[in-house]
Amino acid sequence: MDVSEPIVHVEGVVKDFRAGFGLRRKRVLHGISFGVREGEIFGFVGPNGAGKTTTLKVLMGLIRATAGRATILGCDVRETAFRRYVGFLPENPYFYDYLTGREILRFYARLSGVSKARRDDRVEELLGWVGLTHAADARLRTYSKGMLQRIGIAQALVHDPQVVFLDEPMSGLDPIGRMEVRELILRLRSEGKTVFMNTHILTDVEMVCDRVAIIVNGRICHEGAINSFLGEGEPEADLVLAAVPPEVSTRLEQEFAATLRGHGDRLEVRLREKHVQDVLSAVLAVGAQVISVTPPQMSLESVFLQAVEEGE
Amino acid sequence: MGSISRVTAIATNTVREAVRNRLLYALLFFSVAMMCAGIFLAALSYVEGERVLQNVGLAATRIFSVAIAIFVGVNLIHKEVDRRTVYTILSKPLTRAEFLVGKFAGLVLTIWLQLAIMVVVFVAVSLLSGAPLDTGHAAAFVLIGAELVLVVAVATFFSAFTSPMLASFATAGVWLTGHLTRDLRDIGASSQSEVVQSVTAWLHRLLPDLESFNLTIEAVHGLPISAADVWLALAYAAGYATLVLFAAIAVFYRRDFR
Numbered sequence: 001m002d003v004s005e006p007i008v009h010v011e012g013v014v015k016d017f018r019a020g021f022g023l024r025r026k027r028v029l030h031g032i033s034f035g036v037r038e039g040e041i042f043g044f045v046g047p048n049g050a051g052k053t054t055t056l057k058v059l060m061g062l063i064r065a066t067a068g069r070a071t072i073l074g075c076d077v078r079e080t081a082f083r084r085y086v087g088f089l090p091e092n093p094y095f096y097d098y099l100t101g102r103e104i105l106r107f108y109a110r111l112s113g114v115s116k117a118r119r120d121d122r123v124e125e126l127l128g129w130v131g132l133t134h135a136a137d138a139r140l141r142t143y144s145k146g147m148l149q150r151i152g153i154a155q156a157l158v159h160d161p162q163v164v165f166l167d168e169p170m171s172g173l174d175p176i177g178r179m180e181v182r183e184l185i186l187r188l189r190s191e192g193k194t195v196f197m198n199t200h201i202l203t204d205v206e207m208v209c210d211r212v213a214i215i216v217n218g219r220i221c222h223e224g225a226i227n228s229f230l231g232e233g234e235p236e237a238d239l240v241l242a243a244v245p246p247e248v249s250t251r252l253e254q255e256f257a258a259t260l261r262g263h264g265d266r267l268e269v270r271l272r273e274k275h276v277q278d279v280l281s282a283v284l285a286v287g288a289q290v291i292s293v294t295p296p297q298m299s300l301e302s303v304f305l306q307a308v309e310e311g312e
Numbered sequence: 313m314g315s316i317s318r319v320t321a322i323a324t325n326t327v328r329e330a331v332r333n334r335l336l337y338a339l340l341f342f343s344v345a346m347m348c349a350g351i352f353l354a355a356l357s358y359v360e361g362e363r364v365l366q367n368v369g370l371a372a373t374r375i376f377s378v379a380i381a382i383f384v385g386v387n388l389i390h391k392e393v394d395r396r397t398v399y400t401i402l403s404k405p406l407t408r409a410e411f412l413v414g415k416f417a418g419l420v421l422t423i424w425l426q427l428a429i430m431v432v433v434f435v436a437v438s439l440l441s442g443a444p445l446d447t448g449h450a451a452a453f454v455l456i457g458a459e460l461v462l463v464v465a466v467a468t469f470f471s472a473f474t475s476p477m478l479a480s481f482a483t484a485g486v487w488l489t490g491h492l493t494r495d496l497r498d499i500g501a502s503s504q505s506e507v508v509q510s511v512t513a514w515l516h517r518l519l520p521d522l523e524s525f526n527l528t529i530e531a532v533h534g535l536p537i538s539a540a541d542v543w544l545a546l547a548y549a550a551g552y553a554t555l556v557l558f559a560a561i562a563v564f565y566r567r568d569f570r
Contacts, residue, residue: 017568017570057399057568057569057570060399060402060403061402061403062398062399062402062403062568062569063568063569063570064566064568080405080406080407081405082405083403083404083405083406084405086403087403088399088400088403089400090396090399090400090403092396093396093399093400094395094396094397095397095400096325096328096329096397098328098329098332099328107321107325108400108404110317110318110321111318111321111322111401111404111405111406112404112405113314113317113318113405152400155400156400159404165403
């Protein structure tokens, strides 16, 4: 395979679902196209219901595209044999909860064609890798959500795949769980794996992804390197203030082009990052309180929100 | 070799899952209870008490085994889809055909295991009551086992594309009609209408002829059973179940897991 050729290639994929019992069909994917390059972490971003999971299911052969073509490692996704090189973690994965962590990994290893001689070593290696050696003999029904997510990642990697697909890998996890999963994803990249990640959590995308595609209402709106998104537009910051006199509020709007939203005596202010110092000086001078200052919003969020607005 | 290993992995896990189903134990309990109740029914009979006992025993074995095959069978695929375990399984280098055959094989193994328990109870009850046991009884149980394979295949077919409720009604319907197709054909043949003759003849050809697997009368009354009849019934079960499984696989391949 040519190095410059995308390892995952989606071209003009359309998916229609039957709506109800009639012949009426609903189009969920409108001819989407994008590519994922070898060794990168690719973020597939979109609001709920945008078509992220449908796209992933098309790639995993769980649903069939109505039209278009999708290939992974040069093989049509409707084939089976290439899945030896592909790992998949679905959203909120469920596993046979009467099995232990070790048993479930052995089961998936067997399905994935890992040789009997290698199976046990690989399972132990992965249990250590995802930090579940201590819980290897506990039944999955006793696992926390974070532990299930980690065992899910382990099953996706049990056959040492080249490409790993993760559907909302951080969804529903607490901050520690999210950090752990984020670290696992970054470790995958350092081991040379290609990672395709579906998510709607932009901070996760900014922290781990190399490239991003934004999907809204079944259409790809943007695709490019994460840096190109972060460089777009002017960064913005959010302030929360209290006891701000009305005349100062008016000044913030007029002089600093800030957007204001009031909640009781609190005022939420969104403004350009370059005005933060001036605004803080102005409000502190009149005795107002500064409750919080949120760091500049990355423009990925701006691009994302704009894409969603345009898409709707 | 890889394919066999994958099918075996699915089948083994299916057995593990099926034996956790409480419904299986409930039905098994009722079946055993009914066989034991046969002792009292036999005692109430003026003549041929042993035959009443064995008639009840074989009927209980057939009916409760079929009930287990239907109620456990129709849920197996549905559960995998409903709980989304199918997503991770089918993302592995495993074809949908291997998955379905593995589920089918696992369920057949489970049903045969419970059949073996019923056979043990039947033999024990017969020995305790002094009822005769011979190769006819063995043949009757072997053909019940074959009939169950067919029922499991039909349950797998329906569960490949419809809800457990519809699948259980449809499978039970096929089983009931399957035991009546010979009578239907005979009634149709004596009809004046060519349409009725043709429809009943086609129904007999299309639906499984499950009376081929019923040797209760021969076994209980010690009537001769030809080896050819048994082999023919076994070949029929294998052929019919294979065809139904092919149909199930074809349907399952077209299914979207939304």
